[in-house]
Amino acid sequence: MGESSSAALPELFAPKVMAVVGASNRPGSVGGSLFRNILRSGYRGVVYPVNPSWTSVSGVRCYPTLGALPEVPELAVLIIPAPAVVPAVEELGRLGTRGVVVISSGFREVGPTGAALEFELAETARRHGMTLVGPNCFGLFTTDPEVSLNATFSETLPASGGIGLVSQSGALGAGILEYGAAERVGFSRFVSVGNRAGVDENALIASLHADPRTRVIILYLESLADGRKFLEAAHAVTEEKPILVIKSGRTAAGEQAARSHTGSLARSNRDHLYDALFEQAGVIRAGTLGELFRAAKIFASGIRTSGPRLAILTNSGGPGIIAADAAARTGLELPALPERLRGPVAASLPPIASVANPLDMTAGADPSHYRSVLGLLLGDEGFDAVLVITTPTGTVSARAVAEAIAAARRGSTKAVVGCLFGLTDLSEEMAYLEGAGVPAFTFPEEAVEALGLLARFRSWQQRPRTEVRRFAVDRDAVRATLTSARTEGTLILPEFAARGVLSAYGLPFPRFERARSVEEAVRSAGSIGYPVVLKVASPDISHKTEVGGVAAGLQDAAELRSAWERMRKSLAARAPSARLDGFEVEAEVAGGKELLVGMQRDPDFGPVLVFGLGGIYVEVLRDVTFRLAPIRTRSARRMIESIRSFPLLAGVRGEPPSDLAAVEEAIERVSQFAVDFPEVQELDINPLIVRPQGLGVAAVDARIVLAPLSP
Numbered sequence: 001m002g003e004s005s006s007a008a009l010p011e012l013f014a015p016k017v018m019a020v021v022g023a024s025n026r027p028g029s030v031g032g033s034l035f036r037n038i039l040r041s042g043y044r045g046v047v048y049p050v051n052p053s054w055t056s057v058s059g060v061r062c063y064p065t066l067g068a069l070p071e072v073p074e075l076a077v078l079i080i081p082a083p084a085v086v087p088a089v090e091e092l093g094r095l096g097t098r099g100v101v102v103i104s105s106g107f108r109e110v111g112p113t114g115a116a117l118e119f120e121l122a123e124t125a126r127r128h129g130m131t132l133v134g135p136n137c138f139g140l141f142t143t144d145p146e147v148s149l150n151a152t153f154s155e156t157l158p159a160s161g162g163i164g165l166v167s168q169s170g171a172l173g174a175g176i177l178e179y180g181a182a183e184r185v186g187f188s189r190f191v192s193v194g195n196r197a198g199v200d201e202n203a204l205i206a207s208l209h210a211d212p213r214t215r216v217i218i219l220y221l222e223s224l225a226d227g228r229k230f231l232e233a234a235h236a237v238t239e240e241k242p243i244l245v246i247k248s249g250r251t252a253a254g255e256q257a258a259r260s261h262t263g264s265l266a267r268s269n270r271d272h273l274y275d276a277l278f279e280q281a282g283v284i285r286a287g288t289l290g291e292l293f294r295a296a297k298i299f300a301s302g303i304r305t306s307g308p309r310l311a312i313l314t315n316s317g318g319p320g321i322i323a324a325d326a327a328a329r330t331g332l333e334l335p336a337l338p339e340r341l342r343g344p345v346a347a348s349l350p351p352i353a354s355v356a357n358p359l360d361m362t363a364g365a366d367p368s369h370y371r372s373v374l375g376l377l378l379g380d381e382g383f384d385a386v387l388v389i390t391t392p393t394g395t396v397s398a399r400a401v402a403e404a405i406a407a408a409r410r411g412s413t414k415a416v417v418g419c420l421f422g423l424t425d426l427s428e429e430m431a432y433l434e435g436a437g438v439p440a441f442t443f444p445e446e447a448v449e450a451l452g453l454l455a456r457f458r459s460w461q462q463r464p465r466t467e468v469r470r471f472a473v474d475r476d477a478v479r480a481t482l483t484s485a486r487t488e489g490t491l492i493l494p495e496f497a498a499r500g501v502l503s504a505y506g507l508p509f510p511r512f513e514r515a516r517s518v519e520e521a522v523r524s525a526g527s528i529g530y531p532v533v534l535k536v537a538s539p540d541i542s543h544k545t546e547v548g549g550v551a552a553g554l555q556d557a558a559e560l561r562s563a564w565e566r567m568r569k570s571l572a573a574r575a576p577s578a579r580l581d582g583f584e585v586e587a588e589v590a591g592g593k594e595l596l597v598g599m600q601r602d603p604d605f606g607p608v609l610v611f612g613l614g615g616i617y618v619e620v621l622r623d624v625t626f627r628l629a630p631i632r633t634r635s636a637r638r639m640i641e642s643i644r645s646f647p648l649l650a651g652v653r654g655e656p657p658s659d660l661a662a663v664e665e666a667i668e669r670v671s672q673f674a675v676d677f678p679e680v681q682e683l684d685i686n687p688l689i690v691r692p693q694g695l696g697v698a699a700v701d702a703r704i705v706l707a708p709l710s711p
Contacts, residue, residue, distance in 0.1 A: 009199070009207045011099030011131050013142045013189060015075035016045045018151075019066065019097075021088055022079030022104075023049030023057045030103060031079040032057070033153040034139060041141070041150035041157060048073065066091050075099040077139065077151050082106030085135065086120050093128025100125065101151060102134035108195050109136055122197040132198025133191060138170025140191040144213060152192070154178075161186015162215030162300040164208035166201050168193055168222045176220070176289070184431055185297050188213040200225035202233045209237040216299035218292065219245040227273070227605040231281050231628055238282030242299045242457050246286045247274050273605055276626035279642075280635055282460045284453055291449065294441065298417065298450040299457075301439045305415040307384035308333045308455045310448070311377045312358035314389035315365040315396070319421050320358030323387060323444035330452030334358070338382045348372040363393050367404035374408035378416070385415035385454070387447050392422045398429040406436035415454060419447045466633040469668050474504040475676060482679060482706060491706045492539050494581055498702040505673045507666060507685065507699045512586035518564045522557045524585040531555050531588040534563050535701075536571060540578040542703060547574040552588060560585075589698045593648060593658060594687035596624065597666055599674040601681050601707075607674035611639045611667055614687040629671040636667040649690065656692040663690050666697050681705045 008014075020038065024031035031051070036058050038047050049057035052064040063069050066076075066088065072095045078085055082104050089100055107118035118135060125132035133140060139152035143160035150157045154174045158181040167173030170192040180187060188211060191204055201219055208214045217237065224230050234243055278285045286292035310332045314320035327334055334357045337345060346355050349369055354360040359377075361369050370388065377386050390401040398420050409416045418433045418440040420426040430440035441447040478501050485493055493501065499509050511528050514537060515521035525532045536549035544550045548570030551563035564583070571578065596614035601607050605628055612624030625642045627635050640646065640663055651657035666688060674680065682705035689698045 008210055009099075009131060009203070011074050012101075012133065012140060012191070012199075013144070013149075013207070013211075014147050015073070015099065015149075017071055017073045017075075018043075018045060018047040018149075019050050019069060019073035019076045020047065020079070020151075021050040021066065021076055023051050023054075023062065024079075025054055025057055030153045033155070034077065034079060034103070034151060035060075037150045037152060037154070037157070042148045043150075044146060044148055046071075066095065072096045075101070075151075077101045077103060079103045082114070082117060082135070086117065086124055089121060089124045089128075089130070089132075093124065093130055097130065099131040100133070101137065101139055102132065102194075102197075103137060103139060103153070104134075105136040107135045107197070118195060118197050125198055130198075134194040135197060136170075137194030138167070138173055138192035140189070141187075142189045143187060144189075152190070156181055159184075159186040160213075161188060162213065162302065163187045163218055163296050164211065164214035164216070165190045165218045165220075166193060166204045166208075167191075167220040168196070168201075169220060170194065172220055176218075176293075179289070179293060180296075183293055183297065184427075184434055185293065185300060188215075196225050202226060202229045205233055205237050205243060209241055215241065215302060216296055217241060217243045218296055219243065221245060221247045224274075224277075224604070227277055227602075228628065231277055234278075234281035234283050238457075238460065243281075243283045244286055244292055244295050244299070245278060245283050246289065246292045247271075247278075270602075272626055273602065273608060276608075277605065277628060279638070280627050282457075284457065290446075294446050294450045295453045297441075298439045298454055301434070301437065303415045303417075303437065303439065303454070305385045305451065305454045305458055307458070309335050309382065309384045310451060311335075311337075311383040311386045312389065313361070313370070313374060313377065313386060314358055314391075315361050315363055315370075315393070316389065316391040316421070317354075317358075317360050319389045319391060319419065319444045320360055323389065323419075323448050324358055326445040326448035327452070330449055330455075332448065332452050332455060335382055338380065341376060341380055341382070344376055345373055348376070363391075364395070366396050367400040370401050371404040371408045374405060374416070378408065378412040378414050383414070385417070385451055387417050387419065387444070387451065389419040389421060389444055389447075392420075392424070392426075398422065398426050399432065402429045402433045402436075405433060405438055409436065409438060415451065417441065417447045417451055419444050464634060466635075468630045468632055468671075471506055471669055471672060473506060473669075473672070473676075477504045478673075478677065482677060486679065486706055486709045489708075490539065491708060492542075493704040493706070494539050495535075495537055495702060496581075496584065498704040499699075501704060502673070502685065502699060502702055506669050507702075508696065509699050509702075510587040510589055512584050514582050514584050516582040518561055521564060521583060521585050522560055525554070525557065525560055528585060528587050531590075532560065533586045533588050533700075534560060534567065535584045535586060536567060537581040537584050538575070538578045539581070541575055544701075547571060547578075549575075554588075586700075589689045589691075589700060592689040592691040592695075592698070595663065595690055595697075596684065596686040597663075597670050597688050598684040598686065599629065599670055599680070599682065601674070601678070607671075607678075609639070609667060609671055609674070612643050613645045629674045631668060631671040633664060633668065636664040636671075639667060640664065658690045659693045659696055660690075661693075662697045663688075666699075679707050681707050 020035045022031040023035040049062040054062040108115040141150040156178050173192045208217045312323050392398045418438045433440040513524035532554050534551045554560045594615035598610040607629040609627045623644045649658040684703040685699045
């Protein structure tokens with residue numbers, strides 16, 4: 001990325017002088033369309049067309065070269081053939097231009113030659129300290145009335161509003177803008193980043209965070225420029241403003257399409273890392289464009305909810321039931337009407353109305369019923385938000401109900417959302433509601449899901465703040481072990497060495513001894529105490545159970561001798577070439593549940609922590625979750641709570657709860673180890689046995705893989 005990455009980015013969003021290099025009068029040309037859009041948008045600055053083929057463009061005097069311009073442009077938009085882009089940027093840099101938007105394609109997305117040209121472009125911009133957007137992008141706009149700039153080739157400029165949009169795809173960004181205009185959603189800023197040779201989503205979300213006109217940030221991404229920087233940048237933004245993201249490439253086919261589209265190096269089957277990253281940063285991920293827009297609409301409206309307690313007010317039972325079902329799916333609560341409300345509400349409604357939640361006023365309800373009952377609900381402390389559903393009938397019009405809702409809401413700070421449910425076009429009535437500060441939706445479940453996201457974001461902002469804990473550990477001992485292993489070319493540590501390393505970081509292991517003969521094993525078992533576990537010790541065997549390399553529950557010397565003989569024969573048949581460092585006799589950990597704690601070092605994300613159900617079924621059930629290290633205490637607890645098997649750890653059917661605090665600490669210690677030693681590529685503790693509350697955890701098996709020494 002270029003050196004300019006300030007939060008404000010005035011060279012992009014508040015330029016006083018611009019140049020469009022490649023502006024044209026040719027019908028249908030991108031250069032002609034973009035230049036006309038700048039003029040039509042009412043741009044408050046000065047814009048110069050640059051093209052040796054024309055004396056004027058759209059009635060504005062055209063200059064043959066950049067050097068012929070009467071003043072230096074703060075921002076230049078380039079719509080010229082790819083080979084001409086770098087020389088133009090070089091000249092702009094020498095002139096003192098601070099920002100450049102490269103619409104031109106023909107770079108990384110076309111192959112190695114284009115990638116080399118893109119690298120040269122990025123280096124040129126960096127050398128001159130220029131903010132670079134693109135190449136292969138759709139442009140940018142700001143609806144700030146002090147600037148009013150549409151430097152895209154989209155004919156549709158949406159209304160001014162509170163949404164800031166960053167899109168990796170120009171065409172999809174244009175589609176979002178058009179859909180937003182149809183849905184009465186306004187935008188503050190839009191940037192199409194294209195190939196992201198310069199400015200990326202990390203700098204842009206910081207800029208949108210600093211923009212007072214932007215209430216919510218939307219991202220369309222096919223990959224992340226830098227996952228770790230994104231985590232840091234987004235985490236800071238979501239303390240104050242919501243970030244909504246739609247990340248394509250959930251499937252291998254989708255990710256391959258994204259890779260072909262933008263030249264991204266994203267690897268397949270890594271979507272779970274994005275989910276973990278977004279959750280850790282407080283970012284809300286949408287599954288569809290429709291979900292994205294519903295969320296954007298409600299956040300951009302400026303309404304907020306103080307909690308999950310929802311009241312549903314309707315004149316039709318069916319839509320109310322659908323809304324109630326959606327509330328259950330999204331984690332919203334539907335408290336019963338408190339006694340203090342029942343009398344006044346019942347007195348305001350026909351006798352057949354259902355004074356419950358959902359509150360069904362029946363088809364006979366008129367606008368006065370909506371106004372009075374909604375006022376009662378908004379005035380009661382038992383609810384955080386109200387969803388008002390109306391199905392227009394022969395006795396009540398949607399407009400009249402919309403006016404009643406707006407009147408009842410006036411003066412209240414609680415979240416009110418409307419649903420105008422009917423077969424006719426109700427866009428005018430919905431626009432009226434939204435003008436009164438009430439987001440309006442067509443279907444009840446859409447409204448509830450949007451409210452659920454409001455409550456979820458509120459929960460994120462109100463979460464307990466915790467820090468990254470640092471533990472007293474023996475780093476020197478670990479450093480010596482790892483350095484020695486890498487020097488000798490040992491990249492997979494023997495289990496006894498892995499245990500020693502992790503023990504130095506405070507991970508508890510049961511007592512064990514190594515034996516090279518069955519007699520040594522019997523003596524060790526006598527010293528440790530039965531029952532014991534017998535394991536093969538080999539740097540070549542990762543999954544001991546698959547080759548018969550583990551025998552548990554051995555109660556005496558006879559069982560130990562028998563297991564030794566079975567194991568020796570099984571290894572000879574199933575792993576004949578494996579190097580054997582003997583066998584280990586280990587105290588058996590009684591009771592508890594088997595978990596997995598580990599780390600994988602990703603080339604883009606860095607150390608990724610893994611937690612989930614452990615034992616021999618981990619790769620079958622795949623009940624695991626991920627976070628980026630270093631991890632805070634609360635995130636460690638969220639990892640534990642987010643697996644499907646969490647109820648088993650919390651205690652079911654009379655079982656005592658597991659020692660979750662000890663599991664948290666184990667995750668945090670692994671996180672510290674992963675950060676302290678970047679040469680560790682993989683780490684698995686499987687199983688980690690968690691015992692009942694207060695009895696701690698025990699690491700039973702460990703595997704550490706190192707990166708080779710650099711030349």
